[in-house]
Amino acid sequence: MQNIVILAGNIGQTPEVRTTQGGTKITNFSLATSRPRISEGRVLRDENGYRVMDTEWHRITCFNGLGKTVAEHCEKGMKVLVHGRIHYTKWIDSMGNDRYGCEIIAEKVDFLSRPKSAETENPELVDRDDEIPF
Numbered sequence: 001m002q003n004i005v006i007l008a009g010n011i012g013q014t015p016e017v018r019t020t021q022g023g024t025k026i027t028n029f030s031l032a033t034s035r036p037r038i039s040e041g042r043v044l045r046d047e048n049g050y051r052v053m054d055t056e057w058h059r060i061t062c063f064n065g066l067g068k069t070v071a072e073h074c075e076k077g078m079k080v081l082v083h084g085r086i087h088y089t090k091w092i093d094s095m096g097n098d099r100y101g102c103e104i105i106a107e108k109v110d111f112l113s114r115p116k117s118a119e120t121e122n123p124e125l126v127d128r129d130d131e132i133p134f
Contacts, residue, residue: 007081
């Protein structure tokens with residue numbers, strides 16, 4: 001049996017960090033994934049010819065070191081690839097109703113784009129002429 005999730009998308013808001021009473025750091029962020037809307041086996045297009053996209057939002061949870069890395073280096077709009085597992089929860093709300101939730105517990109997060117702050121920085125210029133073998 002396997003519980004494996006792989007999602008590629010854009011971070012919806014700056015990751016939020018909290019610490020449990022036991023000292024465990026938990027980082028949460030939302031991730032948007034999009035796919036073309038299909039009707040009768042064909043991709044739907046708008047009046048300008050662009051594909052109509054359906055977006056889904058996923059709640060991502062990272063623990064400890066992974067959470068720290070995500071909190072330090074990720075921001076809204078970045079593209080990331082998340083490997084993890086689906087986790088469902090059930091609780092009873094204050095009105096006595098059963099409530100359900102779903103989140104992705106991240107085991108690995110790959111950065112597919114750089115934070116906007118890093119994109120504006122000047123990269124170091126390196127003279128690599130000495131590395132040419134001829």
